[in-house]
Structure formats: structure tokens, C-alpha cells
Amino acid sequence: MTAPSSPRTAIAASDLDPFALDVLADPLPGQQELRDIGPVVVLERYGIYGMARYEQVHAALTDWQSFQSSAGVGLSNFRHEKPWRPPSVLLEADPPHHDAPRSVLSKILGPRALRRLRDEWMADADDLVASVLSRSTEFDAAIELAQAFPLRVFPDAVGISRTGRENLLPYGNHAFNAFGPSNSLVADGAPHVAGLSAWVGTQCTREALTDNGFGAQIWAASDRGDITAEQAPLVVRSLLTAGVDTTVNGLAAVLYAFATNPAQWQRLRSDPASMRNAFDEAVRWESPVQTFFRTTTRAVDFAGVTIPDGSKILMFLGAANRDPRRWEHPDSFDLDRDPSGHVGYGMGLHQCVGQHVARLESEALLTALVRRVESIELAGPTRRHLNNTLRSWASLPIRVRQAR
Template sequence: MIDPFCHEVLEDPLPMHAALRDAGPVVHLDRYDVYAMARYEQVHAALTDWQGFQSAAGVGLSNFRAEKPWRPPSLLLEADPPRHDAPRVVLSKILGPRALRKLREAWFADAEELVEKALADSEFDAVTALAEAFPLRVFPDAVGIPKAGREHLLPYGDHAFNAFGPANDLVEKGQPRVAELSGWVDSVCARDVLDGEGFGAQIWAAADHGDITHEQAPLVVRSLLTAGVDTTVHGLAAVLYAFATHPEQWDRLREQPGTLARVAFDEAVRWESPVQTFFRTATTDMSVGGVTIPDGKKILMFLAAANRDPRRWADPDAFDLSRDPSGHVGFGMGIHQCAGQHVARLEAEALLTALAARVERFELAGPVRRHHNNTLRAWGSLPMRVYRTGGAAG
């Protein structure tokens, strides 16, 4: 009986993904009584059909029609129109490419400083030294939360993404700290705690303007903190791992960093899919691929499997910067696609540009270690050896 959340699959999900794609457009998973989609066509269609496949009943295994969520539902991920619309418009404006231009210079400078610090040693763990360090350096400042307590962000996000899955050992390990972590997150979403210039303050200003309600404002800030760190961390780790194992692609990036840095990040998101799965719930009896999905049943969409579907992608298992990865579903698709994807791309562009100017080659310096999470394709450790431009290590 297939269990997508067992440790064996979380360690290496690719064989299961291939088996699900081969089994058909929709596969019933008896263990959890859910309907799985692993092919690109069906996953893309379900993501964009919010009327037939709702998010408001939760994007995890729990069904909010019958179960009370452990935290306030996200107004971005776990709401549908019309409740979803106003918060989405506000956040899309605050996190859009035009608004982010003002952060570009500072983030590129921060990336250069961080990379120089990491390169003081010829060997380091790329997860802690770069993939975690950079988002934790720039994103909380951009939101405007206090520096005290930021060490809670990753444990909170890890539990939040684990909780989208079943109540297994991964969820159990996070339970003792739920009250502490949730309480801290709630506290830093308050207006009087947030810095006056950051994303959080802009969200509260939108409430003053009547674009959203004052009750919605802290929930929108909370959505940023829930989904804005871990996903970027593991996306950055994925692209660093890709370049360590595909040196010819790193050579290509170094030749055209201004053109290829964002392409590389999106290709890594397609190739590794930091967000592996999301759920939807059928709003009526739905027929997909000859299979009837009953009203109220959960649909488990394998974003990662869709992103390597050979029906959509040529040579899908290759990490290739000549590919146009823009159709990937790693950030979702449709009205619920990731509102912070432009933030993640800017972070990646800054970090990769700083590395391209200084590093001739990456290579793995020891055994890598996965971090298991019910939703995320995560790295625990990436020992890396780097050779600086000019040929010297470190």
C-alpha cells in the first residue's frame, strides 16, 4: 500500500512518482482515501480550477469541512474567492517585481558580504552557510519583524509543512513546541511590533486604506512568515546541489549570470520541487481521466511528479539551463500560486550572482543528508568544497 509520507519515499520519492504517473491520470490511494494526481496535465488543471478543486477546505490532508485547523487558515493558500481576493491583491502589489526593485541593491550587497564570509573556508555546509543564512538575513528584515526570536522561523515552518500531511512521527516531533512557536508568530504579526517600513507595515497600511480588514492584516503577515522562508531555503539548497553535481551548468551560469541566475533557480525548483505536494478538495463529483472523484474527497497533487513528467518535459530528470522551465508548477499555478515567488527569485539571483563572481567550481565534500518533511523536499546538510576564481580552494 503506497504511503507518500513514509521515510523511504521522503528519502527518494522519484520511483513512486514514476509509478503513479504510469498508473494513470488519477490513482486512488487506499491508505489515506485520497485521489492522487502525478501527471502534469491533471495537476496543472486541478491547480487552476479553484471552483472544482477548492483550497478553502485545506491544502493538507485535514479536511476543514469536518476538522478544525491547528492554526488560523492562510488567507492566501486556504481560502477561495471572494475571501481570497482582497488579501491576494494587497500582497501581490507589495511583493511584486516593481515593489521589490528598491530592495535589489541592498540584497545584492548582503549576498556579497555573506558569500565572502562563507568562502573564508574552502569547505562548509551550504545549507547552513548559504541556503538558510541568506533568507534568514534578508527576508525577516524585509517583513519588519524584530530580530529577537527569529530562530523560531525554521522550526515553525517545518512543523507547518509537516502538518499538511498525516499525523505521523514528523508531526509528533513538532507538537511539543506548537504553542510556543505559534504564540511567537502571532506576537510578531502585531502592528506595534513590526518595523514601520517593511512588508508587514505595508499590509497594515492596506487595512487602513480599506483594501483589507484590520482583522485580516495579521493573518496576511502570518501567511508570509509561514510560507516565505523554508520554501526559499530549500530552493536555494536545490540550486546549489544542482551546480555541485552539474559543473558544466555552473560554467554556463558564470558566463551569463545576469541572464541565467533566475533561469537556474526556476529550473532547480522544477527539478527538485521544494514543495512536493499540495491537497485540494472536490466541491462536487468530478470526473478526471475516467475516474470519478466524489464530492468532499481530498485530491493529492504531486507537484514534483508533474515537474518531471516526460509527457510535458524533454529529458525531465536533467538539470539543464538551456530549458525554459517557466511552465513548472513548483510555485503552484492559477490564483493560488505562490505570492512570494518574486521574492524568492530575487534572493536566488542575488546569491548566485555573488557566487558566480567568486567561485569557479563547487563539489560535494562529503555525504549529503536529506531532512524529511511531509510536504517539502528538504536538505539537512550539503557539505561543499569550493574553488575560488583563479583556481585556489577557499
């Protein structure tokens, strides 16, 4: 089937529902199908366009003038629909409104901050791994490592209270679900949204934050006039949303990668300098953020077709990161690969501003594991946590052999 787009050509169409629960549980076959159909595909179920090949996804991500974020990075089109919460001043904004918050956060999360945190996070990771291994050599890595470590160190760095941190993952889960359609996943979270949103909003106020964390620095930037007082809590909120769930799932991805590729774990142990490369390869391979939307700002001639003004474009980041047109043996997790250029953190001016923080968390956790663990393997069936946007884990049981 085809859907006409202009006199020049026709765009191939697909009836695939990328948000169907079975597809979310196993997205790879559908991603391959969309890549094979063509560079741009009409997704008939939603009346939108899709891109699953690396070349087109990368091009659209870097062309914010044609493919805007300010109309929403989810299925909802903010030109016509009211968002469920105030839009993100980073993720759902374009220049010039995007520039000042981005500049402020880039400085706060820059090299100086990472140098300050490095020794502390390395010690925290070592303490966490030692504690887990003292209890058992079989445990759920998704819960006891991938979730536990970011929830231990990152909220401290932001400067929020220790009370109520159990709300962070449910809030983020709903926020990322809400980028998709109003399906059962969104409905499951809806009864809790008001309470979760109120708690997160309180954490973003100046009064709730410690005086030495990222949050306090954001408010200080508003005092200097770098951003407005209205923007400050929204920037803090961005940290608490995008800075936790994506890292949790990135850490789970790298642990799963090593548990299912034992030779690569030995490769890492023989060359610990490859730790940061390992995290990026895992992000390419698993793509914790699977999809994001853009909206055309005008009729756009793209990949040989014309996409009308105001069209929603679903970009399949996970599909692009496994596109054989870009990557050799893309379905393999390989520490000898150069994964730079993957779109797991986005690309262009909306590329994840906190990606270096996530890399440091991964480096700290892997360093602690390499020091203490000789081998990692799966200890039972894994279980996915379904989300409209994220590739998540509900359970990742592993068995380790401790180093002598």
C-alpha cells in the same frame, strides 16, 4: 487492484504511502510508479485520490471552482475537521475571500518593492559569500548559504525583530509537516507548537513590526479598508511561513544542482543572464514543495473518471515537474531548458505570490557566487531533512575553488 468510481470506468489504486519516511527520503521511484499507474489514482492507505502527471496536476491547480483550497491544502478536511491554527487567508481560501488579501500582497511584493530591495540584497549576498569563503572553501551550503541568506534579508524586509528569528524555520517545518498525516514528523514538532505559534503571532502584530517593511504596509492596507484588521496579521503570518522555508529549500536545490552538475556551473558563469532561469529549473528539478491537497466541491468528471464530492486530492507537484509526458529528459538539470510552466510554485490564482522575491534572493546569491567561485562540488555525503510537504536538506557539504 482497482476501486470503482462510477459506471463509466474504474480508477487504479496504489498502496504506496507517500508520507512514509523512506518514501520522503527518496520520492522519485514512488512518483514514477504513480505516473505510470494512471492519471488519477486511489491512495488506499488514506482513502484519497492522487494525481502525479503534469496534465492533471496543472488542470486541477487552475480549476479552483472544482478543486477548492478552502477545505484545506493538507490531508485534514476543514469541512469536517478543525484546523490546528486559523487557516491562511491566501493558501487556504478561495474567491471571494481570497481576492482582497491576494491583491494587497501582490502590490506590496510587486516590481517597485523588488527594485528597492535589489541593490541592498545584492550587497548582503556578496557580504555573506565573502564572509563564508574567508573561513573555508569547504562548508555546509544548506546552513551557511541557503538558510543564512533568507533568514538575513527576508525578515528584515517584513520588518520583524532580529530577536527570535531562530523560531522561523521550526515553525515553518511544523506548518508544512501538518499538511500531511499525524505521523512521527508531526509528533516530533507537537511539543513546541504552542510556543512557536505564540512567538509568530506576536511578530504579526502592528506593534511588533517596523514602520517601513512589508508588514507595516499590510497593516496600512487594513487602515485603508483594503483588508480587515482581522486579516492583516494572518497575511503577515503567510509571509513568515511560506516566504522563508520554501526559499531556503529553493536555494539549497539550486546549490545542489550546480554541485552535482559542474558543466552547468560553467554554463552559468559564461552566461550570468541565465541566473533566473537556473533557479526555476532547480525548482522544477527538485520541487521544494512536493505536494499539496485540494478538495472537490462537487462530483467532478475528470480524466475519464468521476471523483466524488468532498474528496481529498493529493497533487504531486514534484512528480508533475518530472513527468516525461511534459518534459524532455526530465531528470536532468539543464540551463538550456525552458522551465516555465513548472508547478513548483503552484499554478492559477493560488500560485505563490512571493515567487519573484524568491527569484531575487536566488539571483543575488548566485551573482555573489559567480563573482567569487570558479567551481563547486560536493565535499561529502548529503543528508535530507524529512518533511511531509517539503523537499529539504539537513546538510549539503560543498567544496569550492575561488576564482582568481
